[in-house]
Amino acid sequence: MSSLLIIDDDVELCELLANWLTQEGFQVSACHDGESAHRTLAQQSPDAVVLDVMLPDGSGLELLKRLRNDHPDLPVLMLSARGEPLDRILGLELGADDYLAKPCDPRELTARLRAVLRRSVAPASVSQLQLGDLCFSQARGVVTLGDHEVILTLSESRLLEALLRQPGEPVDKQELAQLALGRKLTLYDRSLDMHVSNLRKKLGPHPDGRPRILALRSRGYYYSA
Secondary structure (H helix, E strand, O other), X not given: OOEEEEEOOOHHHHHHHHHHHHHOOOEEEEEOOHHHHHHHHHHXXXXXXXXEOEEOOEEHHHHHHXXXXXXXXXXXXXXXXXXXXXXXXXXXXXXXXXXXXXXXOHHHHHHHHHHHHHHHHOOOOOOEEEEOXXXXXXXXXXXXXXXXXXXXXXXXXXXXHHHHOOOOOOEOHHHHHHHHOOOOOOOOOOHHHHHHHHHHHHHOOOOXXXXXXXXXOOOEEEEOO
């Protein structure tokens, strides 16, 4: 049974989601502000977090920053009542694994959470991948570039793994979305593009200045060997 922590100040919504998710086989607890969430996470290790953008003691985006520093491997799905594109972009830029606007269909939330959790426990076929100056440990979710280590989120790790397995060969966006996000992209869905953008920023260019990850129009993304 997978454990979830819902962080949302809407008590009624938390109860509704908890009832639904419990029937779907999840073990659910809830916090209604950022500080209680930190205290809970110091004592518990949930398998995933559902985080609202708006909290009574601060922004959920600020809390996401702290979560990514303290718990880099913890899958986080964000919710927002506003559903503004900027909120979605900021959430994904800060390392959220997925994003849903409120009110959301509990069935879609369940499907998204299961996809994230499948990726978090999916075994890697080899312990690490190396290409040029880059060494990637799938088990740790860490990239080593020379003597510098870069910590990746779950989605970034799955994305990089898919690209490194066929360097120089483009991987279709929908295929990457299935591998990195556990779902297909919908119309106007920029989630995958944001994860690629984050990964580019973290990895930087090759030592000779060439970009590591390139887009090929109508064909997807590839890692330049």
